[in-house]
Amino acid sequence: MTFPDTAPNAVQPPEAIRIDSLHKWYGDFHALRDINLTVREGERVVVCGPSGSGKSTMIRCINRLERHEQGRIFVEGHELTDNTKDITAIRREVGMVFQQFNLFPHLTVLQNLTLAPLRAKKMPKRDAESLAMQYLERVKIPDQAGKYPTQLSGGQQQRVAIARSLCMKPRIMLFDEPTSALDPEMIAEVLEVMIDLAREGMTMICVTHEMGFARTVADTMVFMDNGEIVESAAPGNFFEAPKSDRTKLFLSQILSH
Amino acid sequence: MKFLHRRTMIALAAAAFSVAAVSTGSVSHAQAADAESVVQTIKKRGVIKVGMSSFVPWAMRDKKGELIGFEIDVAKKVAEDMGVEVEFVPTAWDGIIPALLSGKFDVIIGGMSITPQRNLSVNFTRPYARSGVGFAANKKLADGMTTLDAYNASGVKLAVRRGITAATLAQKIFPKARLLQFDDDAQAFQEVVNGNAHAVLSSEPKPTFWTIENSDVLYQPFDKVLQRGAEAMALRKGDPDALNYFSNWVEVRTNDGWLAERHDYWFKTQNWKDEVGK
Amino acid sequence: MMLANAQKRTRVTWVDFVVALVLVLFVAFLVYRVNDVLHYRWNWSVIPNFLYRWDEELGSWMPNLLALGFYATLRLAIWGILLASVIGMVMGLCRTSSILLLRMIGRSYVELIRNVPPLVFIFIFYFFISSQIPLFDDIGDWVRQASPESLASIEFLFGPPKLLGNFLSGLIVLALFEGAYITEIVRAGLQSVERGQWEAADSLGLSRFDVMRYVIVPQAFSRVLPPLAGQFISLIKDSSIVSLISIQELTFAATEVANSTQRVFEVWITVSVMYFAICFGCSLLFERWEKRTSKSR
Ligand SMILES: Nc1ncnc2c1ncn2[C@@H]1O[C@H](COP(=O)(O)OP(=O)(O)O)[C@@H](O)[C@H]1O
Numbered sequence: 001m002t003f004p005d006t007a008p009n010a011v012q013p014p015e016a017i018r019i020d021s022l023h024k025w026y027g028d029f030h031a032l033r034d035i036n037l038t039v040r041e042g043e044r045v046v047v048c049g050p051s052g053s054g055k056s057t058m059i060r061c062i063n064r065l066e067r068h069e070q071g072r073i074f075v076e077g078h079e080l081t082d083n084t085k086d087i088t089a090i091r092r093e094v095g096m097v098f099q100q101f102n103l104f105p106h107l108t109v110l111q112n113l114t115l116a117p118l119r120a121k122k123m124p125k126r127d128a129e130s131l132a133m134q135y136l137e138r139v140k141i142p143d144q145a146g147k148y149p150t151q152l153s154g155g156q157q158q159r160v161a162i163a164r165s166l167c168m169k170p171r172i173m174l175f176d177e178p179t180s181a182l183d184p185e186m187i188a189e190v191l192e193v194m195i196d197l198a199r200e201g202m203t204m205i206c207v208t209h210e211m212g213f214a215r216t217v218a219d220t221m222v223f224m225d226n227g228e229i230v231e232s233a234a235p236g237n238f239f240e241a242p243k244s245d246r247t248k249l250f251l252s253q254i255l256s257h
Numbered sequence: 258m259k260f261l262h263r264r265t266m267i268a269l270a271a272a273a274f275s276v277a278a279v280s281t282g283s284v285s286h287a288q289a290a291d292a293e294s295v296v297q298t299i300k301k302r303g304v305i306k307v308g309m310s311s312f313v314p315w316a317m318r319d320k321k322g323e324l325i326g327f328e329i330d331v332a333k334k335v336a337e338d339m340g341v342e343v344e345f346v347p348t349a350w351d352g353i354i355p356a357l358l359s360g361k362f363d364v365i366i367g368g369m370s371i372t373p374q375r376n377l378s379v380n381f382t383r384p385y386a387r388s389g390v391g392f393a394a395n396k397k398l399a400d401g402m403t404t405l406d407a408y409n410a411s412g413v414k415l416a417v418r419r420g421i422t423a424a425t426l427a428q429k430i431f432p433k434a435r436l437l438q439f440d441d442d443a444q445a446f447q448e449v450v451n452g453n454a455h456a457v458l459s460s461e462p463k464p465t466f467w468t469i470e471n472s473d474v475l476y477q478p479f480d481k482v483l484q485r486g487a488e489a490m491a492l493r494k495g496d497p498d499a500l501n502y503f504s505n506w507v508e509v510r511t512n513d514g515w516l517a518e519r520h521d522y523w524f525k526t527q528n529w530k531d532e533v534g535k
Numbered sequence: 536m537m538l539a540n541a542q543k544r545t546r547v548t549w550v551d552f553v554v555a556l557v558l559v560l561f562v563a564f565l566v567y568r569v570n571d572v573l574h575y576r577w578n579w580s581v582i583p584n585f586l587y588r589w590d591e592e593l594g595s596w597m598p599n600l601l602a603l604g605f606y607a608t609l610r611l612a613i614w615g616i617l618l619a620s621v622i623g624m625v626m627g628l629c630r631t632s633s634i635l636l637l638r639m640i641g642r643s644y645v646e647l648i649r650n651v652p653p654l655v656f657i658f659i660f661y662f663f664i665s666s667q668i669p670l671f672d673d674i675g676d677w678v679r680q681a682s683p684e685s686l687a688s689i690e691f692l693f694g695p696p697k698l699l700g701n702f703l704s705g706l707i708v709l710a711l712f713e714g715a716y717i718t719e720i721v722r723a724g725l726q727s728v729e730r731g732q733w734e735a736a737d738s739l740g741l742s743r744f745d746v747m748r749y750v751i752v753p754q755a756f757s758r759v760l761p762p763l764a765g766q767f768i769s770l771i772k773d774s775s776i777v778s779l780i781s782i783q784e785l786t787f788a789a790t791e792v793a794n795s796t797q798r799v800f801e802v803w804i805t806v807s808v809m810y811f812a813i814c815f816g817c818s819l820l821f822e823r824w825e826k827r828t829s830k831s832r
């Protein structure tokens with residue numbers, strides 16, 4: 001439980017996430033190479049890069065869905081170690097939204113939302129349900145509470161997934177390509193929810209290729225390729241004057257259509 | 258399907274069992290632990306546990322589902338003479354010796370014929386009955402086959418109950434015939450009645466009884482039994498007191514005519530037939 | 536399954552007629568063979584008495600051998616299913632555990648049972664292992680001294696108290712044996728739940744137990760219901776192998792009645808109907824259960 005040993009900066013908000021010289025291998029495959037990234041409280045980071053560049057792997061290391069081999073990761077000042085209790089505690093502070101929604105198909109929407117508050121936080125049932133309804137209203141689908149996930153559209157499912165994470169009142173939210181599995185007409189409704197969240201000051205890391213969204217909410221843009229962070233900059237500089245050729249190439253491909 | 262390789266499996270199991278038993282040096286904890294005679298155990302418990310297997314008219318079920326038969330009388334009399342209650346443990350024939358060895362009951366009173374091979378694993382008392390293996394043939398299939406040799410030919414099918422003396426005997430006298438083995442006697446006889454086998458070998462009086470009952474289909478080609486047998490109670494090895502007790506019980510009950518009287522009732526008459534309700 | 540099809544296809548086509556006709560002809564042929572060719576004299580009159588008999592002294596109907604055997608099989612089936620499910624669940628969790636030792640225990644158990652013929656396993660367990668465990672004998676002695684009320688409840692739950700030790704070892708053999716197959720079904724069910732479900736549950740900060748209890752197991756369960764039903768039916772049929780170790784279940788009772796009365800066909804036909812009743816009842820129960828769980832999805 002050591003704090004990072006850099007000098008505290010009085011002007012900037014405290015660090016929410018700090019990644020120091022992170023390396024990860026899958027067998028012989030070097031998936032992450034020397035990743036350094038600091039995210040401050042309230043900061044919105046958008047990560048992009050070609051497929052297979054290690055974006056998912058990096059954000060999955062932050063709540064230890066993947067274990068890293070080298071380097072250090074701090075979340076709200078707490079270092080990620082093999083200690084299961086600490087991991088569980090950290091996961092309650094860090095929400096995650098997946099590309100494939102991963103809702104629990106055997107539970108109703110309401111039960112999906114109340115499961116973690118009931119079991120992990122031992123919240124009384126009535127409180128958990130009113131909390132859940134509150135978040136369902138925020139993602140604009142309170143009338144779907146009694147349905148099962150398969151009865152909802154993709155966009156609705158992803159909004160339920162976001163609400164499910166929010167019910168644990170996380171301080172940080174991780175999004176791994178939340179709109180990639182959606183039909184185009186449903187992308188907007190999910191992004192809208194995410195923009196609302198950003199406006200309220202949530203610390204966020206989003207892996208996404210929705211560049212319009214990125215321009216609207218990002219404080220920092222991160223471009224990854226081949227397991228490395230190639231470039232990291234404010235959106236203005238990132239889009240108008242990318243430094244690296246790889247970034248330029250990627251942006252030209254993604255913005256061309 | 259499951260019983261297809263039943264014999265092989267049982268042989269295997271028996272082998273595994275003896276290996277296991279020998280390797281720990283104790284066949285039965287009852288006998289190894291304190292070397293107490295089973296006679297004392299029975300007295301202490303107030304109950305004699307008798308292993309048996311149903312076999313007409315040795316042991317069978319009456320209309321009430323209760324056990325009756327020659328052997329049941331014998332076991333009850335033994336219990337009475339010992340001043341204890343009797344508890345019957347009906348056991349499938351295939352498992353009866355392993356069950357005795359592992360202490361599931363105290364003694365087998367189950368129409369078991371003395372054979373040298375069985376005697377290697379259990380001790381036998383003096384015989385309390387002398388049976389013979391009889392023979393009944395199908396009138397149509399075995400028409401005119403009145404010599405032993407006539408049945409010792411390929412193409413002849415003989416039905417027997419699995420694992421009993423008759424099966425071994427059939428293999429010895431009729432090596433050329435095909436042996437059909439069944440899990441119970443009734444099936445073996447039925448097979449001959451149905452005309453699927455030429456003849457059946459079984460301990461008397463079954464062949465006689467079946468022939469009387471199915472006189473239109475069955476006949477007995479020989480007037481003598483094929484082999485005499487001696488049935489005795491079986492006990493675990495290493496218990497001289499029990500062997501002495503049960504052997505002498507048979508001696509006494511032979512001498513006073515009790516055994517003969519009971520034997521005749523069950524084997525020579527069919528007065529008990531109504532009780533079974535055939 | 537059969538019923539579901541029947542409900543779907545309410546229209547009777549000519550194929551149905553042909554199939555029905557063939558079936559009727561086949562049954563008629565069997566009856567003809569048994570009557571005329573096999574010289575079998577049917578006599579069903581003894582069977583009812585061996586199910587239930589009128590007791591003169593008590594002035595009431597008492598279950599006789601076949602009914603007692605039926606109840607014994609039913610008891611074996613119910614307890615066997617419960618115990619085998621517990622074993623299968625625990626071992627299935629071991630099989631999928633992240634701890635190597637547990638995985639090895641689960642694996643050894645399954646391989647040991649699956650690769651030894653059931654009869655050999657029964658013989659070894661019953662005649663050797665259970666006679667080395669004094670527990671089974673102590674049960675017998677303890678039962679002899681029990682009060683009438685506890686005897687009555689033992690009789691209801693486990694059958695004749697005198698044979699309690701036997702019943703328990705037969706039950707354990709059966710459950711251990713079937714448990715191995717259930718273990719594999721449970722393992723397959725657990726592994727069929729997508730990784731994303733684990734990850735979503737983990738990322739919510741649920742404990743390991745809660746992830747299993749509320750997310751993985753319920754989903755695995757509804758998937759394994761059909762194979763589980765099949766395995767339970769196997770268990771009911773396999774319960775006849777314990778007749779070899781003095782457990783007076785249906786097959787054993789039938790052998791005794793067939794031997795004593797020499798009514799071979801009548802007895803075995805009756806017994807088949809009884810087995811069919813138990814197994815089919817079990818199928819129906821599971822079918823309803825399946826429908827209930829599939830509705831909630
Ligand atoms: N569990 C795994 N085992 C082996 N290789 C993996 C595994 N997960 C990801 N990889 C590899 O690591 C690289 C980065 O994957 P990922 O982080 O999913 O990329 P992105 O999200 O940027 O598309 C890819 O080459 C992928 O094949």
Ligand SMILES: [Mg+2]
Nearest residue numbers: 055056057177
């Ligand atoms: Mg990815």
